[in-house]
Amino acid sequence: MTQACQPAHDPSQQITALYQAHALGLVRLAFLMTGDQPTAEDIVQDAFLGLHRRWDSLVDPGKALSYVRSCVLNGCRQVHRVKYRRPKFRPDPPEDIESAENIAILGEANRAVLAAIRRLPARQREAVVLRYYLDMSEDQVAQAMGVARGTVKSAASRGLAALARMLKEAK
Amino acid sequence: MSTEDQTGVEDLVRTATLAGASLIRDVRPLGAPAPTGLRRQPGPAPRRWVSWGGPLAAAAAVVTIALTLVAVRQPGTPAPVTSGTGTAARATIPRYFVSVTYHGRPSRPGPLIVGDDLTGKVIAAVPPPPGIFLTDVRGTADDRTFVVQDAVSTAPTRPLSYTWYLLRITPGSAHQYQLTKLPVALPGNRGFALAYALSPDGRELAVESNGGTRARPVITLGIYSVSTGAQLHAWTAPAQIMSEGGERGLSWPSGGRQLVFLANAGSARDLQLRTLDITGTGTDLVAGSRAVLTADNADTSACSWPHITPDGGTVICDTEVGAPGADVSTACANGALKFIAFPLPVQRRPLRVLYQYPGGCHHGAAFTLWTDASASSIIGVTEIGTAAPGVKEAYAIGVITGGRFRPLNIAKSIPPGDYAALVF
Numbered sequence: 001m002t003q004a005c006q007p008a009h010d011p012s013q014q015i016t017a018l019y020q021a022h023a024l025g026l027v028r029l030a031f032l033m034t035g036d037q038p039t040a041e042d043i044v045q046d047a048f049l050g051l052h053r054r055w056d057s058l059v060d061p062g063k064a065l066s067y068v069r070s071c072v073l074n075g076c077r078q079v080h081r082v083k084y085r086r087p088k089f090r091p092d093p094p095e096d097i098e099s100a101e102n103i104a105i106l107g108e109a110n111r112a113v114l115a116a117i118r119r120l121p122a123r124q125r126e127a128v129v130l131r132y133y134l135d136m137s138e139d140q141v142a143q144a145m146g147v148a149r150g151t152v153k154s155a156a157s158r159g160l161a162a163l164a165r166m167l168k169e170a171k
Numbered sequence: 172m173s174t175e176d177q178t179g180v181e182d183l184v185r186t187a188t189l190a191g192a193s194l195i196r197d198v199r200p201l202g203a204p205a206p207t208g209l210r211r212q213p214g215p216a217p218r219r220w221v222s223w224g225g226p227l228a229a230a231a232a233v234v235t236i237a238l239t240l241v242a243v244r245q246p247g248t249p250a251p252v253t254s255g256t257g258t259a260a261r262a263t264i265p266r267y268f269v270s271v272t273y274h275g276r277p278s279r280p281g282p283l284i285v286g287d288d289l290t291g292k293v294i295a296a297v298p299p300p301p302g303i304f305l306t307d308v309r310g311t312a313d314d315r316t317f318v319v320q321d322a323v324s325t326a327p328t329r330p331l332s333y334t335w336y337l338l339r340i341t342p343g344s345a346h347q348y349q350l351t352k353l354p355v356a357l358p359g360n361r362g363f364a365l366a367y368a369l370s371p372d373g374r375e376l377a378v379e380s381n382g383g384t385r386a387r388p389v390i391t392l393g394i395y396s397v398s399t400g401a402q403l404h405a406w407t408a409p410a411q412i413m414s415e416g417g418e419r420g421l422s423w424p425s426g427g428r429q430l431v432f433l434a435n436a437g438s439a440r441d442l443q444l445r446t447l448d449i450t451g452t453g454t455d456l457v458a459g460s461r462a463v464l465t466a467d468n469a470d471t472s473a474c475s476w477p478h479i480t481p482d483g484g485t486v487i488c489d490t491e492v493g494a495p496g497a498d499v500s501t502a503c504a505n506g507a508l509k510f511i512a513f514p515l516p517v518q519r520r521p522l523r524v525l526y527q528y529p530g531g532c533h534h535g536a537a538f539t540l541w542t543d544a545s546a547s548s549i550i551g552v553t554e555i556g557t558a559a560p561g562v563k564e565a566y567a568i569g570v571i572t573g574g575r576f577r578p579l580n581i582a583k584s585i586p587p588g589d590y591a592a593l594v595f
Contacts, residue, residue, distance in 0.1 A: 113187035133188035
């Protein structure tokens with residue numbers, strides 16, 4: 001939580017400050033989950049709109065970022081439903097993430113890993129990305145996913161095993 | 172997997188996700204409806220046929236709206252327009268549709284596109300008034316009247332302000348459309364509008380919004396006079412039942428005596444379709460309504476999204492199967508992607524499968540855009556995805572009658588990916 005998000009400030013200003021501070025990171029997170037930048041941006045926008053709607057009912061504004069992150073994870077799971085239920089936030093035509101520039105930046109090995117991550121079941125994908133991309137502790141991942149720590153442990157472990165298998169098969 | 176293997180995979184994941192995330196270098200500004208992302212900008216004078224205006228114009232508009240709506244709406248008799256050159260089946264299908272082109276980007280307040288699905292042409296592009304973002308549109312009982320919503324932040328300290336407009340189209344005339352501001356506003360201009368629907372007789376607008384206090388957040392379903400803007404009746408409920416149904420989460424069946432809204436049910440936040448008798452005197456939204464169908468949030472292949480028919484007697488369930496990225500390639504096998512109609516009260520077996528997608532897919536979604544009074548004919552969209560990398564989903568929009576899917580003639584300027592946002 002940034003200093004600008006303290007409760008003493010106007011909610012609109014707090015939400016805007018929160019967006020400016022964390023939107024890029026959250027879009028990156030959603031992009032890793034969905035593989036599509038416009039969809040990732042839509043999910044994050046929806047999450048902040050949800051925060052705006054529920055701001056008055058937020059018991060602890062200091063937990064706004066946690067709330068938004070949970071919304072982003074949920075949005076990634078529900079990407080199809082979100083697309084149809086909130087049609088006004090349709091993405092622009094997706095940019096080609098397989099552009100020559102991106103291919104050069106990523107490299108073949110990283111592209112294969114990212115593709116494999118996106119093939120994981122939602123819970124395993126979340127556990128792996130939060131644990132190893134965001135370097136969250138198991139407790140933090142459990143809180144973000146709304147599950148028990150043991151669930152995180154098993155989901156991450158199964159996810160890694162599945163990734164190892166997929167990458168091996170791809171060779 | 173050995174510890175060494177696990178560490179190796181962990182390192183691969185760290186490296187790949189950091190590289191993947193680095194592809195995203197910037198994000199768009201927080202779009203409307205947003206706290207501060209939208210500011211009204213000074214602009215040119217309003218167009219002649221767009222009524223925004225001064226007190227005299229507003230008063231005249233209100234009278235005109237009331238007369239016009241009453242004239243075009245007869246309770247219980249949805250009136251789709253005959254094409255004039257089509258078949259009998261064609262005559263029951265709405266000919267005109269509206270598409271919102273605003274994509275949530277403050278720098279691009281796009282027009283409303285009015286199209287003709289008989290000729291496949293765009294017949295009008297309705298520009299937004301200066302500084303206004305037309306963010307959503309809803310259909311009504313005919314295909315020439317639409318309700319349009321804008322949601323803007325008028326100042327950093329005023330989070331949101333909503334306005335609704337009536338869009339009347341008159342194809343073939345000198346003036347193809349008329350956009351008229353309705354004098355309806357949320358009480359105190361507070362709250363977040365969740366859904367809205369025009370009454371079958373066109374005299375009232377129902378708006379579902381959230382608000383209340385931090386200690387007691389509530390959702391309110393209010394009915395407002397479109398001629399005076401006065402709130403005629405309101406029901407409230409704890410905010411927990413608020414669904415993510417969006418603007419399409421509220422319907423006003425043709426009988427005029429009930430509203431149908433979507434709500435969350437239980438800890439699983441299943442989607443529940445509830446009917447509210449609006450002739451009563453109560454104000455409790457939960458006590459005054461009853462659930463007619465609950466869609467399991469975890470099983471979108473059974474009912475991903477329920478729609479009620481205008482006669483209030485049938486629920487159409489869309490379905491979704493598979494998911495992008497899922498390791499399944501037989502999602503559409505055996506006709507799993509379909510449109511289903513349930514009678515009310517819902518029985519154990521579906522009344523009928525309106526349409527089953529016959530092909531294969533890796534993932535797919537079916538979505539209903541319009542239905543006639545009893546789901547004899549609907550307009551639906553199918554989205555079909557394959558597992559092939561880099562291949563986009565294929566969209567089809569068509570009329571579903573008697574188990575058949577007949578493609579509609581949609582203007583080429585409407586991207587197929589936007590079909591699910593068309594309003595008839």
